[in-house]
Amino acid sequence: MNNVVSSGTMGSPAAELADPRLLAALHRDMLRFARLQLRDQAMAEDAVQEAIEAALVGVARYAGDAALKTWVFGILRNKIVDILRRGAKTVSLSSVLGDEEGEDPDAALDALFRTNGHWQATSRPAAWAAPEQSFENKQFWVVFEACLDHLPENVARVFMMREMLGLDTAEICSEVGITTNNCHVILHRARTGLRGCLESNWFVKGECRTC
Amino acid sequence: MLSCKDATRMCSEALDRPLGLRERLTLRMHLMMCSGCTNYHEQMVWLRRISSTYAGGAFADPTAPDKSDTATKPPPPADET
Known part of the structure; x- marks a missing residue:
């Protein structure tokens, strides 16, 4: 101390x-x-x-x-x-894998890329100017919460266990009952979703995209 | 060559496990040529900072008088339990 x-x-x-x-x-x-x-x-x-x-x-x-x-x-x-x-075990495997809504859980991710795996012009990440300045802005946190809320519930849950509660992936896998690979897939999905949401609703909002 | 989709997956995994030498080299090559993925890569680090700042309670309640200066530092490990 x-x-x-x-x-x-x-x-x-x-x-x-x-x-x-x-x-x-x-x-x-x-x-x-x-x-x-x-x-x-x-x-x-x-x-x-x-x-x-x-x-x-x-x-x-x-x-x-x-x-x-x-x-x-x-x-x-x-x-x-x-x-x-x-x-523990309050989250069921199937719901974590995101098929409860009957839609392809990877659809949102896939839509960002062309069939050859490269960025669509409209989804290519733009540079964020001075992100740390946003930390002092109350409205930024409102947007951040809304973006978290926008993720599929159990995707958000795995993300928060990792990034907010600081658990490592091995522990998350065993708590939630998924494979390491699934854990990585879910975290990738969560981060990509949050990144895009923050970009379009905060960092590059309404600006001309020059990429 | 690595696709952008695979490159972003690697950027994400780099936050959860150490990448192998070969993965690091492939990713670095890709990032040198791709501004979109370079932005993505930097933003993964920001996303982690944003999340840990949030988890430290730095998000402001509109009625809260506390204007703390915790925004830029990661929360310390709490050992009170």
């Missing part, structure tokens, strides 16, 4: 957690995140409740230089991983 207490402008971490207005806002954000990961209101509420309790117990020892919110979200992510491990 860090030896410097960074209280910033908000007072001590303990005081932040004790402020009902801040706690309510934190709770709302946590619940939104947990619901997205777990796809289950009751489980999400449990995870958030447990995380907040752990934070309240641990806050006296917390002296990190990261924002309180980042720290609390770290606890929440661990709780979510615990729940996924405990409950």
Whole structure:
């Protein structure tokens, strides 16, 4: 742990957690995140409740230089991983492979490429200008959530286990009951879908494409 | 030569497992000649940063007063559980 207490402008971490207005806002954000990961209101509420309790117990020892919110979200992510491990096998193989809607799960991906496997002119990735500047923009996160939401549910779920909960592919495979190859296929699909969605709804929105 | 579809798959897999020497060389050759896949490749790294920033709670609730500076650093591992 860090030896410097960074209280910033908000007072001590303990005081932040004790402020009902801040706690309510934190709770709302946590619940939104947990619901997205777990796809289950009751489980999400449990995870958030447990995380907040752990934070309240641990806050006296917390002296990190990261924002309180980042720290609390770290606890929440661990709780979510615990729940996924405990409950496991909640995602069925067939739904992960994406055939529940009766459509070819690879159709969206294939549509980006010509038959020879090269980019269609309209889908060739364009350069993104200064992506880090978007991080401070509230509207960017709204678009990002909408793009996540736009992915097939279980594709999004595997993506989030990998990129937000930090599980490795071997663990995801065993939790979800798919092969390593399927895991790579799903992650490729998820990343390509998200990339395209962010590009057309945020980074290159309405601009002339010069590729 | 590697198709763009295969190249993007390799860019994605590079985030999940170390690519072999042969894969790295084939991919690098392709990227030298293909601006679309070069953009894709860079954006995979951005996508990872965006996701971990999001997972660190940096997305802003419109009513939340907390304007944290966590956007550019990855969240620290939490060891409280």
